Amino acid sequence: MIPASFEYRRAGSVEDALGWLAEDPDSTKLLAGGHSLLPLMKLRLATPGVLVDVGRVPGLSYVRDAGDHVAIGALTRHRDLEISEVARASVPLLAHVAGQVGDPQVRHRGTIGGSLAHGDPASDLPAAVLALDATMVADGPRGRREIAASDFFRGFLETALEPDEMLTEIRVRKAPSGWAFQKFNRRAQDWAIVGVAAVLDGEPRVALVNMGSTTVRARGTEEALAAGAEAADAAARAAEGLEPPSDLHASAEYRRHLATVLVRRALVEAAAARG
Amino acid sequence: MRVTVTVNGTTETHDVETRMLLVHYLREVRGLTGTNIGCDTTSCGACTVLLDGESVKSCTLLAVQADGGEITTIEGMAAPDGTLHPIQQAFHEHHGLQCGFCTPGMVMAVASLLKEHPDPTEAEVREGLEGNLCRCTGYHNIVQAVLAAAHSGELVP
Ligand SMILES: Cc1cc2nc3c(=O)[nH]c(=O)nc-3n(C[C@H](O)[C@H](O)[C@H](O)COP(=O)(O)OP(=O)(O)OC[C@H]3O[C@@H](n4cnc5c(N)ncnc54)[C@H](O)[C@@H]3O)c2cc1C
Numbered sequence: 001m002i003p004a005s006f007e008y009r010r011a012g013s014v015e016d017a018l019g020w021l022a023e024d025p026d027s028t029k030l031l032a033g034g035h036s037l038l039p040l041m042k043l044r045l046a047t048p049g050v051l052v053d054v055g056r057v058p059g060l061s062y063v064r065d066a067g068d069h070v071a072i073g074a075l076t077r078h079r080d081l082e083i084s085e086v087a088r089a090s091v092p093l094l095a096h097v098a099g100q101v102g103d104p105q106v107r108h109r110g111t112i113g114g115s116l117a118h119g120d121p122a123s124d125l126p127a128a129v130l131a132l133d134a135t136m137v138a139d140g141p142r143g144r145r146e147i148a149a150s151d152f153f154r155g156f157l158e159t160a161l162e163p164d165e166m167l168t169e170i171r172v173r174k175a176p177s178g179w180a181f182q183k184f185n186r187r188a189q190d191w192a193i194v195g196v197a198a199v200l201d202g203e204p205r206v207a208l209v210n211m212g213s214t215t216v217r218a219r220g221t222e223e224a225l226a227a228g229a230e231a232a233d234a235a236a237r238a239a240e241g242l243e244p245p246s247d248l249h250a251s252a253e254y255r256r257h258l259a260t261v262l263v264r265r266a267l268v269e270a271a272a273a274r275g
Numbered sequence: 276m277r278v279t280v281t282v283n284g285t286t287e288t289h290d291v292e293t294r295m296l297l298v299h300y301l302r303e304v305r306g307l308t309g310t311n312i313g314c315d316t317t318s319c320g321a322c323t324v325l326l327d328g329e330s331v332k333s334c335t336l337l338a339v340q341a342d343g344g345e346i347t348t349i350e351g352m353a354a355p356d357g358t359l360h361p362i363q364q365a366f367h368e369h370h371g372l373q374c375g376f377c378t379p380g381m382v383m384a385v386a387s388l389l390k391e392h393p394d395p396t397e398a399e400v401r402e403g404l405e406g407n408l409c410r411c412t413g414y415h416n417i418v419q420a421v422l423a424a425a426h427s428g429e430l431v432p
Pocket residue numbers: 029030031032033034035036037038039074075100101102103106109110111112113114115116117118122123124125161165166167168189190191192316317318335
């Protein structure tokens with residue numbers, strides 16, 4: 001399987017990338033790690049005319065302690081996030097989730113920015129940043145703007161990013177304890193059939209993988225927790241209002257049930273970790 | 276587009292189509308057919324090579340993305356006199372292969388794994404090789420080979 005022909009340009013800076021995107025945003029695609037985009041291009045499900053490779057733009061791969069939050073460069077690869085000392089100390093959920101993505105070869109190439117911008121409901125990192133109340137920083141021809149994670153994931157492979165914008169930084173609140181991640185799959189290396197990211201430090205946040213057309217919050221569970229419910233009772237409301245997909249791995253009904261089980265496990269684990 | 280890639284220590288420049296996959300570049304342009312294509316969908320790991328020292332699946336990279344990079348393939352593992360690399364030697368001694376189709380990718384994934392975990396536990400070896408499928412061995416002897424290679428004291432980090 002070989003992608004359809006395209007013009008390839010290698011960006012040396014964010015300005016390069018934005019300039020080329022602006023020329024023809026609808027048929028130009030950014031290429032970061034390529035581990036979501038190239039498989040789609042090989043299947044000819046994506047046929048961009050121009051590919052702007054941002055993989056080597058300097059200065060966008062970092063995990064930094066920024067006082068009240070942790071700042072992560074959009075080009076930070078999953079492997080670098082997994083082993084980052086700053087992430088492990090201040091947002092261990094994110095380091096842990098990065099280490100659950102695919103396999104080592106995928107983690108050596110895939111970036112957090114690519115994973116979030118792709119907007120796949122089956123991806124793990126979007127659920128983690130949603131549970132951590134992240135802020136996405138996007139640069140574009142109209143300047144820089146900040147987008148809250150809860151406004152970012154819009155639909156299947158759809159985010160709040162405009163076609164001429166580039167995600168450059170992700171800011172997450174520090175949550176050194178009181179977190180858990182549950183990922184259920186049948187085979188090593190696979191995507192989650194359902195996944196759960198829970199953060200109980202501060203306002204409780206529970207986000208779900210593969211429980212809708214985009215990454216979603218378990219609002220029923222969050223409401224119950226805010227009202228003081230026990231883990232089991234809060235977890236029973238995990239699938240409230242959600243429409244999970246049916247596919248060859250699981251039916252929607254199975255996913256609804258699985259979500260309640262995994263959310264319960266996540267809440268118990270997160271509460272125990274909080275001590 | 277012109278790309279300059281160092282493969283197993285030899286640097287060459289070629290004109291390639293931008294859509295050429297790295298695995299096809301290695302096999303067809305560089306003539307190194309040790310790197311196999313199993314699934315072509317980033318699943319099986321047969322096409323694993325090292326790019327700047329890290330394992331990657333060469334069916335999911337463009338050759339142009341490797342421009343200026345350093346690649347190691349299975350052909351670059353044994354010494355010029357034919358002496359097997361300690362990882363290859365361990366696969367040989369512990370019967371870590373049967374048909375051998377997965378072996379080139381497996382050996383390259385192991386090289387990267389042992390760089391990141393020089394003294395891995397059995398669980399770390401199994402997890403660390405989750406991106407490489409083997410249809411023959413049942414993995415047991417592969418894991419034994421990796422542990423033996425790690426403990427051989429012959430790996431230069
Ligand atoms: C075999 C396999 C298994 C996987 N398993 C998992 C898994 O278990 N869990 C999981 O979460 N993911 C999984 N993934 C996906 C992996 O995490 C991808 O690396 C990630 O989703 C995309 O990151 P990337 O850097 O490769 O993006 P790319 O493929 O380069 O880009 C993806 C999309 O985002 C856009 N984009 C990239 N960067 C930016 C940016 N900075 N600003 C704006 N737009 C941008 C691109 O234009 C493209 O549309 C798997 C992938 C493979 C191949």
